[in-house]
Every structure is written in C-alpha cells, then in structure tokens.
Amino acid sequence: MSFRNKLPHFLVKKLGISNKEVMELLIAKRIKVNGKVTSANVAIEPEDEVMLDNTIIQASKEFKYIAFYKPAGIETTLNEDIADSLKSLLPFEGIFPVGRLDKASEGLMLLTDDGRLYDKTLRKEFKTEKEYLVKVDKCIDSDFVENMQNGITIMGKKTLPCKVHIESDFWFKIILVQGLNRQIRRMCYKLGYEVKVLKRIRMGGVSIDNLQVGAWRFIKKKDIFEH
Structure with a gap:
C-alpha cells in the first residue's frame, strides 16, 4: 500500500500542516476515522469518515x-x-x-x-x-x-x-x-x-x-x- 494512502499523508494534504504537526494530532488522539481513534498506519479510502475533534475533514462517500x-x-x-x-x-x-x-x-x-x-x-x-x-x-x-x-x-x-x-x-x-x-x-x-x-x-x-x-x-x- 502506497504511503499516499496512509493517514499522515492524507492529513498533511487535507489540513496543510507539517508531518510533525500531524503526529502531534495523532498522539493527542484528536483524529478519528469512522468514529474511532486510530494509528498512523491506517489507510484512508473515500468511504472513510475522518474527523479532527468534532470537525469532519472528509465525509464518508457511499458507492453503488x-x-x-x-x-x-x-x-x-x-x-x-x-x-x-x-x-x-x-x-x-x-x-x-x-x-x-x-x-x-x-x-x-x-x-x-x-x-x-x-x-x-x-x-x-x-x-x-x-x-x-x-x-x-x-x-x-x-x-x-x-x-x-x-x-x-x-x-x-x-x-x-x-x-x-x-x-x-x-x-x-x-x-x-x-x-x-x-x-x-x-x-x-x-x-x-x-x-x-x-x-x-x-x-x-x-x-x-x-x-x-x-x-x-x-x-x-x-x-x-x-x-
């Protein structure tokens, strides 16, 4: 799986912040994927909901x-x-x-x-x-x-x-x-x-x-x- 699919890269691109700032968010457990705090190793797909605190960064997309x-x-x-x-x-x-x-x-x-x-x-x-x-x-x-x-x-x-x-x-x-x-x-x-x-x-x-x-x-x- 390419690193481009991984959560840290996703957050860097989506939030426009540094890798260090991304890791700080993850360590502070401020990032949730599909309602759960997760590790940096998880891959992000379009159907995944990603949240920073109570703000939706990516809404879940439903495919047919x-x-x-x-x-x-x-x-x-x-x-x-x-x-x-x-x-x-x-x-x-x-x-x-x-x-x-x-x-x-x-x-x-x-x-x-x-x-x-x-x-x-x-x-x-x-x-x-x-x-x-x-x-x-x-x-x-x-x-x-x-x-x-x-x-x-x-x-x-x-x-x-x-x-x-x-x-x-x-x-x-x-x-x-x-x-x-x-x-x-x-x-x-x-x-x-x-x-x-x-x-x-x-x-x-x-x-x-x-x-x-x-x-x-x-x-x-x-x-x-x-x-």
Missing part, C-alpha cells in the same frame, strides 16, 4: 455496486447516442460497467461509481474469476477441453491456463482470470468451433443467481471478492 443481467443485443456502453446501450435499460447516473460483454453475449455485469474496482476486478494479477456458460455448434471432445485449458494463441498471445467443464454435448463452463477481447469466441474459433450462446454467470463472488434478463440488484463490494 450493482449486479446486472445484460441481455444479448445490448452494447456495453453508456453512450446515449447508441440506441441499444446500457443507458437505455438502467436508471442510474454516474455509474460505469466493470469489464465488457460483446453485443451478442449476455449475462452478469458489474456496475459501479467506484473507480478503484476496475483494476481489482479485471487485472489478471488479482485473479478475479469470471465464469461463463457456453454453447457451441458441434459436439465437445476431450481434445477441445485440453486445448482450452492449456491456452490458445489468439491475437498474438497465448491465453492463460483456465478451467473447463463439459456440461453436455454442446455446452461447457469455462472460468477465466483474464478478459481479452472476445476471448472465448476467438479460442473456440481457433479449434474449429462456433459459439452459439455465451452467458457470463459469475464474476468473483457474485453470481447471476435468479436475476432475470434486463434486471439488476444492489450488491456489496465485499461480495465481489468473497470466493
């Missing part, structure tokens, strides 16, 4: 976290000039999608106004799983599964190892920790298969569950990383 079932045929954009956009289905302002689903695909999307969530969810080093249910145009065999799991070169790079489970002759589930452009479709195409249905059913700890097509529900940030 939304699970949404994107229908097939909807573009993953909030551009109002595009008729088939997310904007046409969602009643929220100031939110954005975390990751994409191509127009032909359907399923779970996460939406938020918390800009920090993007990196934590999509960068492969955080290993946030994305699970999909996929139907292809011909019978799946063991070679298909092995090749998909071990990685396939698309767009000049080999995909990371992933998990694949056969559901039936034409259906399989796949779990990825990366999200290259149209990755599953491109992987299948390289093996001679065409994707007929692609549905994302889970991102991290959030599953699509009983969401109906086009419906949404509020979730908690911690739910995303609990898996």
Whole structure:
C-alpha cells in the first residue's frame, strides 16, 4: 500500500500542516476515522469518515455496486447516442460497467461509481474469476477441453491456463482470470468451433443467481471478492 494512502499523508494534504504537526494530532488522539481513534498506519479510502475533534475533514462517500443481467443485443456502453446501450435499460447516473460483454453475449455485469474496482476486478494479477456458460455448434471432445485449458494463441498471445467443464454435448463452463477481447469466441474459433450462446454467470463472488434478463440488484463490494 502506497504511503499516499496512509493517514499522515492524507492529513498533511487535507489540513496543510507539517508531518510533525500531524503526529502531534495523532498522539493527542484528536483524529478519528469512522468514529474511532486510530494509528498512523491506517489507510484512508473515500468511504472513510475522518474527523479532527468534532470537525469532519472528509465525509464518508457511499458507492453503488450493482449486479446486472445484460441481455444479448445490448452494447456495453453508456453512450446515449447508441440506441441499444446500457443507458437505455438502467436508471442510474454516474455509474460505469466493470469489464465488457460483446453485443451478442449476455449475462452478469458489474456496475459501479467506484473507480478503484476496475483494476481489482479485471487485472489478471488479482485473479478475479469470471465464469461463463457456453454453447457451441458441434459436439465437445476431450481434445477441445485440453486445448482450452492449456491456452490458445489468439491475437498474438497465448491465453492463460483456465478451467473447463463439459456440461453436455454442446455446452461447457469455462472460468477465466483474464478478459481479452472476445476471448472465448476467438479460442473456440481457433479449434474449429462456433459459439452459439455465451452467458457470463459469475464474476468473483457474485453470481447471476435468479436475476432475470434486463434486471439488476444492489450488491456489496465485499461480495465481489468473497470466493
């Protein structure tokens, strides 16, 4: 965690005082974070309330976290000039999608106004799983599964190892920790298969569950990383 996130740096910037003066405030227990006296080592996030004596230095900000079932045929954009956009289905302002689903695909999307969530969810080093249910145009065999799991070169790079489970002759589930452009479709195409249905059913700890097509529900940030 960068020192820029830590309480002393926050106080120096917010109050315009020296490090020495900040430490004096902390030693005197005049600083509270979320109602509690705390140490200098704590990290300050936008949702934290910070007080000096009885004065609020930073008010707590509440972020929205939304699970949404994107229908097939909807573009993953909030551009109002595009008729088939997310904007046409969602009643929220100031939110954005975390990751994409191509127009032909359907399923779970996460939406938020918390800009920090993007990196934590999509960068492969955080290993946030994305699970999909996929139907292809011909019978799946063991070679298909092995090749998909071990990685396939698309767009000049080999995909990371992933998990694949056969559901039936034409259906399989796949779990990825990366999200290259149209990755599953491109992987299948390289093996001679065409994707007929692609549905994302889970991102991290959030599953699509009983969401109906086009419906949404509020979730908690911690739910995303609990898996």
